[in-house]
Amino acid sequence: MSARSSCAGSSRSLTHLSDFFGGNALANLRDHLLPGLWPLLAAFVVCALFVPLMIRLAPRIGVIAMPSERHAHSKPTPALGGLAMFLGFTAAVLFLVPINTTVIGLIVASGLATFLLIIDDRSPVRPLVKLGMQVAIAVVAVVVFGDILKDDKFVISFFGLPGGHVVQLGLLATPVSIFWLLGMQNTVNFLDGADGLAAGVIFIVAVTLMLAAAGLRGQTQVVQLAGALAGTCAGFLLFNWHPAKIFMGDSGAHFLGTALGVISIIGVAKVAVAFALAVPVIALAVPIADTAWAILRRRRQKASVASADLLHLHHRLQAFGLDQRQTCFVFYTASALLGALGLTLFGHGRILAVVVVTCVALTSTVAADLLMHTGWRIPAPFMRRLLGESGSR
Numbered sequence: 001m002s003a004r005s006s007c008a009g010s011s012r013s014l015t016h017l018s019d020f021f022g023g024n025a026l027a028n029l030r031d032h033l034l035p036g037l038w039p040l041l042a043a044f045v046v047c048a049l050f051v052p053l054m055i056r057l058a059p060r061i062g063v064i065a066m067p068s069e070r071h072a073h074s075k076p077t078p079a080l081g082g083l084a085m086f087l088g089f090t091a092a093v094l095f096l097v098p099i100n101t102t103v104i105g106l107i108v109a110s111g112l113a114t115f116l117l118i119i120d121d122r123s124p125v126r127p128l129v130k131l132g133m134q135v136a137i138a139v140v141a142v143v144v145f146g147d148i149l150k151d152d153k154f155v156i157s158f159f160g161l162p163g164g165h166v167v168q169l170g171l172l173a174t175p176v177s178i179f180w181l182l183g184m185q186n187t188v189n190f191l192d193g194a195d196g197l198a199a200g201v202i203f204i205v206a207v208t209l210m211l212a213a214a215g216l217r218g219q220t221q222v223v224q225l226a227g228a229l230a231g232t233c234a235g236f237l238l239f240n241w242h243p244a245k246i247f248m249g250d251s252g253a254h255f256l257g258t259a260l261g262v263i264s265i266i267g268v269a270k271v272a273v274a275f276a277l278a279v280p281v282i283a284l285a286v287p288i289a290d291t292a293w294a295i296l297r298r299r300r301q302k303a304s305v306a307s308a309d310l311l312h313l314h315h316r317l318q319a320f321g322l323d324q325r326q327t328c329f330v331f332y333t334a335s336a337l338l339g340a341l342g343l344t345l346f347g348h349g350r351i352l353a354v355v356v357v358t359c360v361a362l363t364s365t366v367a368a369d370l371l372m373h374t375g376w377r378i379p380a381p382f383m384r385r386l387l388g389e390s391g392s393r
Contacts, residue, residue: 032214036227039092043228047088047235054080055239055246063121065247077244079121082252085232086114089259092228097221102153105145106225106262113137113185113254121249130250137258138181142174153266156180177265183288184261189253190294191287191331194324195242199233201335202256205283206230206263208339212279213267222267229259242324283339286313286331 058064058078065079090107097103116133119125125133146154157173158166169176192198210226213219233256239245248256264280281288290313317327 033210033223035220036210036214036223038227039096039224040227040231040234042096043088043092043231044235045088046091047084047232048238050084050087051081051236051239051246054078054084058246061122063118063249065121065249077247079247079249080118080251081236081240081246081248082114082121082250082255083118084246085236085248085252086111086255088232088235089228089255092231093225097224097228101145101149101151102221102266103225105141105149105151105154106259106266109137109141109145109262110255110259112140113258114251117249117251117254121251134182134185134254135178137185137254138178141181141258141262142177146177147174154262156265180265181258181261183291184264185254185257187284187287187291188257188260189250190291192248192253194327195244196237196240196324196328197331198248198253198256199237199240200328200332201284201287202260203230203233203237204332204335204339205260205280206233208279208283208343209260209264209267211343219267222263225263226267229256229263242328279339279342282342283335285338286334 055078058080061080063078063080065077067075089110093103093107116137117130120130120133141154145151154177155173156169156177158168188198188202191201206226206229210223210230213222213226236248236252240248260280317330322330
């Protein structure tokens with residue numbers, strides 16, 4: 001199918017988006033989201049069952065995160081959560097999603113990310129070696145499955161613009177696709193700096209992708225894959241919430257980055273509408289900006305891009321006075337708000353109001369908790385004048 005015909009077809013598929021959250025909401029939810037619910041639940045259960053096994057296995061094979069400048073926790077913690085997430089995701093996909101080259105490619109690429117980076121979790125490798133691993137993962141997905149096996153769902157070959165205009169990437173398609181997967185791997189890896197942070201944010205982004213794909217005809221497979229990714233994040237979060245019993249490690253961060261990057265390419269990115277990759281980019285705007293700033297900061301300091309520091313946004317929020325849970329809530333709120341904004345591009349305008357109200361409630365809860373436990377006081381002299389002195393009538 002040509003890019004232009006795909007663009008025209010996707011424009012027709014958008015005609016029913018306005019009623020996705022309209023009067024026939026229950027029927028629409030059943031028809032468009034239900035296919036993703038079963039993989040979500042299956043991945044949740046399988047991942048939750050595998051995590052305790054990984055907690056026991058990690059010390060035996062030496063995959064332990066020790067306290068250091070890279071790891072700000074206080075005691076040695078198992079770091080084999082990535083394998084549990086991959087197994088939960090793979091089991092749900094193999095049993096509940098129709099198998100084709102695209103699904104096999106996703107499993108192979110995400111599995112390669114998981115097992116290669118377990119090496120780094122066990123014994124940290126040099127930055128250039130780690131970059132080589134990331135490039136190999138991206139090349140397998142884009143070149144092997146996209147170019148050699150001719151599955152164009154692994155390659156961003158064009159962008160659709162408003163008005164039916166199409167920008168063909170031509171020779172840039174492969175490098176752009178590889179860069180996209182590298183970016184997703186590093187974004188999630190840099191995000192993984194507080195208990196429950198990366199898993200929770202990617203859960204929100206996966207649900208956002210699931211909703212975006214559910215509003216488009218012919219995207220059932222993407223709904224199922226995004227649902228499985230959301231489920232495995234939720235299952236892992238049961239054990240990764242502060243205080244964490246296990247970490248996802250670099251293997252988990254790269255698994256999530258690879259899976260999210262590939263699903264967004266084969267899903268929303270293959271629908272040639274305006275803002276093709278906008279949904280995952282907008283939902284991940286905060287960690288993407290933090291990653292970009294970290295790279296610039298380290299280059300200005302003439303340090304390696306892969307060098308560890310405690311200057312990421314989540315570290316700064318904790319230095320500001322937030323604990324790990326409050327930091328997660330701040331990121332969850334930002335991701336949910338931005339993800340809802342991205343969904344408005346696909347016609348889901350009504351969901352934005354629901355998310356805004358929920359996030360306002362969450363933000364006020366974090367603020368109240370912070371004020372209560374830190375003893376902060378908001379200066380408001382006019383309130384004292386209105387209420388009078390303490391004990392006065």
